[in-house]
Amino acid sequence: MFDTQPSRDELLALIAPCKGLPGPLLVMLHAIQDRVGYVPASAIPVLAEELNLSRAEVQGVISFYHHFRDRPPAKRRIEICRAESCQALQGDRLTAHIEQRTRLRLGETSADGSMSLQPVYCLGLCSASPALMIDGTVHARVTPERFDELLSQMETRE
């Protein structure tokens, strides 16, 4: 992770290995977010120039995919699966419980940047729904009670 916004040269170095690959914009966006933690606004003109796209086209792709962030991630990231299988297996009830416990609505980040609550669409654990991810670790068959345990483990680690 970078402590400050990467420079143009650092961005160019990050995306250089992706040149010539199929679907280079997505690959480059992943490369930037993996290293920087998010896709800074300063990357948009660099990507547009390198791929001969308009800035609006690059911005459109970033906005389309929920995965890409345009600001540094929260310290604690909770991502709840909102796809079909998880919704069918008490996903709405779990989401409502998590919103109530975290005092965040789905899609929000706390004002101090300490926690975010984001939707994701399938974590590949449909047979063990409902599923969620906390700081990149997936959890399956999550009940409200299990979420409370995970939350208190998170608070203990802080």
Ligand code: FES
């Ligand atoms: S639908 Fe939730 S993990 Fe697939």
